[in-house]
Amino acid sequence: MGENGAMTTTTSSQLDAESCYRAVKSRDRRFDGVFYTAVRTTGIYCRPSCPARTPASANVTFHVSAAAAQAAGYRACKRCLPDATPGSPDWDVSASAAGRAMRLIADGVVDREGVDGLARRVGYTSRHLSRILTAELGAGPLALARARRAQTARVLIETTALPHTHVAFAAGFSSVRQFNDTIREVYAASPTQLRGRRTNSRPATGTVSMRLAVRTPFAGRALIDFLAYHLIPGVEVAGPGWYARTLTLPHGPGTVRLDADDTTAAGETAFVTATFALTDLRDTAAAVERARRLVDADCDPLAVGDHFAGDPVIGPLARATPGLRVPGQVDGDEVAVRTVIGQQVSVVGACTVTGRLVAAHGVPVETDIPGLTHLFPDAATLAGVDPEMLPMPRARGRALVGLCAALASGEVALDRGPDRDDVRRRLLELPGIGPWTADYVAMRALAHPDLFLPTDVGVRNALAGLGHDPASVIAGSERWRPWRSYALMHLWNTLMPSATDPDRQES
Structure with missing residues (x-):
């Protein structure tokens, strides 16, 4: 992190404890997903903006990834849900081997092809890639994939009425026992206890609805307008404030509908509602990752806006449409x-x-x-x-x-x-x-x-x-x-x- 609060490329060994602690004290939402705060006295890890009382600086450590905090023995905070944050903007800005690997892990490549398949796609041996990920993100590919599976499982538990057996395999776990053990370890709660906290129930079908976290400001309407103007008949449709399309996923076809609006407040987290209809729920993680990259969810709009602030050409445009995104893709x-x-x-x-x-x-x-x-x-x-x-x-x-x-x-x-x-x-x-x-x-x-x-x-x-x-x-x-x-x-x-x-x- 820069001294002015701007996000900069960091690795696990490069996190500056003093800068991180300042962000935690101010509950700065801009750093949610950039690093995680682990508290020794409670054994939990949080996002920087967690509303709980700020712990003493002597009692905290900082981690670049949720997986690194979990590997160090910390459980996810039940109050701020630190895994439900936008990803680090660094993954796209620097496009390092670690960042590219993280995108593929989020898409479920490790679950489908193993670590060797991930390494082959990134262009390294599995051993060298593991060294890179451990050095930069504090955890190897298996631990990073495990953290992603846990997050997907939590979302399915809390937002659907799917049987836990179905949730386990939809999230990418190889067995129900592995699913149960991971949920208890990461969230300090059983799947049944997590489900008891949900606020609504959905039928046990292949339909999953969730909120995709994005940093603010967020020009949701301009994003939808761009996608709507480029519609391909049969593949895409759109209406006021929403866009939907078909998806070709690893285990079968699906659809996604995105509902988005403008959020002009800066430095907070906004949400795009995504509703997926999936032929095979094992594609949940892949579908979510593809929807996130379509809406450029991990962009750091404050850094972009600050860069253009004094520019005579782009500056007025950036002020008129704060948080404009570069539309991504699902394929x-x-x-x-x-x-x-x-x-x-x-x-x-x-x-x-x-x-x-x-x-x-x-x-x-x-x-x-x-x-x-x-x-x-x-x-x-x-x-x-x-x-x-x-x-x-x-x-x-x-x-x-x-x-x-x-x-x-x-x-x-x-x-x-x-x-x-x-x-x-x-x-x-x-x-x-x-x-x-x-x-x-x-x-x-x-x-x-x-x-x-x-x-x-x-x-x-x-x-x-x-x-x-x-x-x-x-x-x-x-x-x-x-x-x-x-x-x-x-x-x-x-x-x-x-x-x-x-x-x-x-x-």
């Missing part, structure tokens, strides 16, 4: 396909063409949400399509099929495991993929916070519309580092049309 391959289709065409045209592709090659599904009828076609399916038969120019069709072949073979991986620079280089090696496409994919699919598209038509139109000279502003865009992706979104946000304006041209 990196889908983002890449949609980006290639959208090259040099309007948003409306790209959505129409992509909708035809979905109708022809997507998998039909039955859902309870009107308008959601198909899963987005996977890369392997599109790699086998004759480019001449695609509803687009031949060169773009060949580029699309070539991209999908690279995605299907693993030559290019957009699961946020590999190094971002390596992914960009591999994308640029593909025919028909230029810098604009590679950078847009990196921004949306890999959550890169510092990308700018200097050749983008929308950027130039936005700057001209604001009364600036596009050439001079673009020439000085380096001053927006390390948050250029957010500067880009602020510029695009000025071009967002009303619901009745179909004529906006996208970058």
